[in-house]
Amino acid sequence: MPANLPAEAKSKLAKYSEARTVEEKIRALEEFLSSVPKHKGTENLREWARRRLAELREELEAKRRKRSGGGPRFFVEKSGAAQVVLVGPPNSGKSSLLAALTNAKPEVSPYPFTTQKPTPGMLKYEDVEFQVIDTPPVVLDKPDSPVNSRVLGLARNADVLALVVGLDEERPAATLNRLASLLAERGILITKSRGLVRIQKTRSSNGVKVVGSGRLVGFTEEDLVRLLAEYRIYNAIVEIEGPVTLDDVEAAIFTSRVYKPTIVVLTKLDVPGAREKAEAIKSRAPSDVPVIPVSTKTGEGLQLIGPAVFKSSGIIRVYTKQPNKKPDPRPLIVPKGTTVLEAAERIHPRLAKNFKYAKIWGPSAKYPGQRVGGSHTLEDGDIIEIHA
Numbered sequence: 001m002p003a004n005l006p007a008e009a010k011s012k013l014a015k016y017s018e019a020r021t022v023e024e025k026i027r028a029l030e031e032f033l034s035s036v037p038k039h040k041g042t043e044n045l046r047e048w049a050r051r052r053l054a055e056l057r058e059e060l061e062a063k064r065r066k067r068s069g070g071g072p073r074f075f076v077e078k079s080g081a082a083q084v085v086l087v088g089p090p091n092s093g094k095s096s097l098l099a100a101l102t103n104a105k106p107e108v109s110p111y112p113f114t115t116q117k118p119t120p121g122m123l124k125y126e127d128v129e130f131q132v133i134d135t136p137p138v139v140l141d142k143p144d145s146p147v148n149s150r151v152l153g154l155a156r157n158a159d160v161l162a163l164v165v166g167l168d169e170e171r172p173a174a175t176l177n178r179l180a181s182l183l184a185e186r187g188i189l190i191t192k193s194r195g196l197v198r199i200q201k202t203r204s205s206n207g208v209k210v211v212g213s214g215r216l217v218g219f220t221e222e223d224l225v226r227l228l229a230e231y232r233i234y235n236a237i238v239e240i241e242g243p244v245t246l247d248d249v250e251a252a253i254f255t256s257r258v259y260k261p262t263i264v265v266l267t268k269l270d271v272p273g274a275r276e277k278a279e280a281i282k283s284r285a286p287s288d289v290p291v292i293p294v295s296t297k298t299g300e301g302l303q304l305i306g307p308a309v310f311k312s313s314g315i316i317r318v319y320t321k322q323p324n325k326k327p328d329p330r331p332l333i334v335p336k337g338t339t340v341l342e343a344a345e346r347i348h349p350r351l352a353k354n355f356k357y358a359k360i361w362g363p364s365a366k367y368p369g370q371r372v373g374g375s376h377t378l379e380d381g382d383i384i385e386i387h388a
């Protein structure tokens with residue numbers, strides 16, 4: 001249900017959108033919250049404003065800490081082919097998982113909140129490595145906790161998320177749903193089965209343009225234009241993927257939603273009753289969220305994590321070669337859908353500029369050594385010889 005805001009609340013929101021500093025944003029949001037009427041229609045919006053305010057205050061606090069030189073750093077420089085961030089409640093087995101999958105040696109203990117800062121390790125999969133990051137636990141009972149903001153900040157920056165839940169819990173499925181909701185409330189979607197809206201305000205005077213392959217559910221394009229106008233957005237490109245409601249559009253005005261490829265790791269498969277719970281969760285998970293039951297005690301299932309991360313990460317490996325030589329054994333890591341010319345650009349801009357043709361061996365080649373142009377799309381395992 002759209003919020004139908006009074007003019008004053010809308011102008012405060014506009015002030016928030018135009019604010020430049022964190023302090024200005026905080027002030028504008030506080031003013032907004034005191035001017036917005038409290039009824040069902042504004043519930044989502046007030047919820048969003050409260051959360052955003054909590055995040056901004058945390059941001060301000062972090063800046064102060066930084067200025068005084070103290071406090072843990074909640075950011076891990078990426079390395080390897082993709083960064084995987086473990087997210088889960090206390091004692092779900094995140095640190096044990098990191099220790100089992102990588103060379104890292106995080107502290108494992110039966111006491112909650114043992115892990116205080118993000119800890120990376122490298123997971124080998126065939127000829128690539130993924131960076132796996134152990135994190136402090138999220139607190140499901142206190143969605144606004146500063147720890148959650150920090151962990152979700154890491155999650156937002158990740159390439160792949162691994163939601164970690166222990167099968168020793170009485171209702172692991174419920175915990176998993178709460179994790180997914182917590183992420184969704186902060187604009188991180190773990191499946192593409194829900195719609196995605198992206199609103200880009202433009203400086204042009206071309207009005208509102210709806211693009212993308214999505215579907216409007218229960219409203220028309222005119223409704224959308226009217227809603228945006230209520231928020232003083234008259235020129236914008238609205239990108240829509242999947243099934244989208246007018247509420248999704250309204251939420252997108254304030255939050256930037258992202259989709260994160262996600263796997264679910266169910267730990268402690270060795271405890272009694274674990275298998276039944278794992279099967280039930282597996283059968284109900286969205287098709288784009290693989291569920292992997294494991295035990296770090298017996299090692300069962302651990303070997304399935306590498307391949308699942310690889311598939312979710314959306315990367316492919318391409319091996320370059322020089323004429324009459326063997327291919328380089330170290331893969332070039334590129335996103336799925338990369339063309340020959342884009343790969344050449346990655347290797348060296350000059351190679352792309354002087355590109356003539358390429359020869360291809362492997363999955364995308366019709367026959368070994370096929371001669372292709374720059375627009376040819378590469379596949380995982382291709383060998384490519386570029387002629388410039």
Ligand SMILES: Nc1nc2c(ncn2[C@@H]2O[C@H](COP(=O)(O)OP(=O)(O)O)[C@@H](O)[C@H]2O)c(=O)[nH]1
Pocket residue numbers: 088089090091092093094095096097107108109110111112113114115137267268269270271294295296297298
């Ligand atoms: N039975 C069993 N216990 C586990 C497993 N993984 C972790 N644990 C135990 O669960 C507790 C919490 O583990 P930890 O890795 O510190 O969880 P974290 O808080 O999510 O980092 C510890 O007592 C671990 O020994 C597992 O696969 N099986």
Ligand SMILES: [Mg+2]
Pocket residue numbers: 094095096107108114115135
């Ligand atoms: Mg831990």
